[in-house]
Amino acid sequence: MSVLVFIDQHDGHIKKSSFEAASYAFKIAQQLGTQAEGILIGKTNDDPASLGKYGLKKVYVASDDKYSQFDDGVYTGIIAEAVAQSGANVIVFSNNFNGKAIAPRLSVRLKAGLVTGAVALPDTSNGFVVKKSVFSGKAFANVSVKTDTRVITLNGNAYGVNETEGSAEVVSISPSIAESKVRVKEVNVLKGEVPLSEAEIVVSGGRGLKGPENWNLVTDLAAALGAATACSRPVSDSGWRPHHEHVGQTGLAIAPNLYIAIGISGAIQHLAGVNRSKVIVVINKDPEAPFFKAADYGIVGDAFEVVPKITEAVKKLKG
Amino acid sequence: MKILVCISKTPDTTAKIAFTDNNTKFSEEGVQHIINPYDEWYALVRAVELKEKDASTIIHLINVGDPSNDAIIRKALAIGGDEAIRVNTTAGDDYYVASQIAEIAKEGQYDLILTGKETIDYNGASVGGMIAEFLQMPFISFATKFDLEGTTATVTREIEGGAEVNEVSLPVVVSCQQGVAEQRIPNMRGIMGARTKPLKVVEPKDVATLTEIQSFDLPAPKQGVKLFAPEQAEDLVKALRDEAKVI
The missing domain is CATH 3.40.50.620 (HUPs)
Structure with missing residues (x-):
């Protein structure tokens, strides 16, 4: 045994x-x-x-x-x-x-x-x-x-x-195993980066960020926290971010210690991919966004104003 | 070329999750049922696309369940597929379901067996791999791309933080997820045609389940969100450090 x-x-x-x-x-x-x-x-x-x-x-x-x-x-x-x-x-x-x-x-x-x-x-x-x-x-x-x-x-x-x-x-051990029937032609992994599924902190962005040109809000905060980045389905569907960053029902299900959602309303399909996170922080300008019901902490406000302040505060408190 | 697509019935993604009978049964009250999205959007649609490229392709759908599943089987046939098989039983655990499908698949001599990556209710993600083992076929899981050239399939599979491109000779079992195909809405012709497509009902083989659900629990409700004003960003960060202790 x-x-x-x-x-x-x-x-x-x-x-x-x-x-x-x-x-x-x-x-x-x-x-x-x-x-x-x-x-x-x-x-x-x-x-x-x-x-x-x-x-x-x-x-x-x-x-x-x-x-x-x-x-x-x-x-x-x-x-x-x-x-x-x-x-x-x-x-x-x-x-x-x-x-x-x-x-x-x-x-x-x-x-x-x-x-x-x-x-x-x-x-x-x-x-x-x-x-x-x-x-x-x-x-x-x-x-x-x-x-x-x-x-x-x-x-x-x-x-x-x-x-x-x-x-x-x-x-x-040297087991006697039949030949593989599958030929691996290519392996593409992100070198030196923590895979999203293994990350302890994840910063995620949604449609509220208006376009891929604003993603520095997400990546700057992620860099300050040593976090991985993720996104909602509409964002990956629009090609703003790569598919492997998509978390939710049809994307990856993750369970980090801290999940920070920026400009994501929190549709039930998105929550299905992140609801096992230990602590959820939601930043959204719509106080009625359903995500607030699933969140532990939140700020009702404009992401373009709030997120840089959070990033500054993280740098200050960690530095 | 013969394709078998495994179709599961699940509650709608927005269904209220509640339990009855002392938390031993899922409450069906007011619940709409759908084809498991991964089976429908990716596995089934990709099979239909392959048939559109090669009209000689035969697609069979298989479902393990009772007569109440016939509605979603007809809906699947409206999207595509030549005929459906329903194994007339109450679905037990994944081992039981995979045994039943493997039995049918053995007789049918399929070149390709497609499943969704998991069902959205029990999240087992194991029926595909189990079928492959029963049939001693290769299995490629969590496919995001599937291409076929003659009898060689090129399949991209998701891995942690990346992707792997595999090449495999048919027959093969593949579990499908986003990327393999795009959701299709059945058209009127499909819906009318589905009514007359054969839906064969077969009796199950005698298999014992290996596991059994004893009861369900709901997660403890959230304490409620603690809100900070936009100018209190620093207080939020302090709370994450000192109270939640996550940074």
């Missing part, structure tokens, strides 16, 4: 969401009286042993370069082998693109009940019940997993990272 966590990478480095997933796996292992282990696939620039800081006792590493390109079929095979070696009966993923691609396959391969988008530790007092986000963050479901092996994907920023001391034993 053990809890195995998939360690995911971005641009050759372990993702922050994997530190969170490892912390979560460690806590489940404690609950079940067993140990947490990790599986890392592909070349990495980081030291897998350092995952001991998040409670992992052992990390299986399949570092062959042929695994560096993502294929959920191949990755499922490698993880299934690690599951067999580690005797895992709980397998944890981050609820991100790679996690959501692999977990369903693994669930079928192991015939293990799957809960995606978990927001809390499982309740193991009577069976195995996992609370997950449903209706695009508007509710939660408590899902009972009936199988002895379970697969969970953890929502980003739902549990937090717990960093302590420790070093994990690194075990190299």
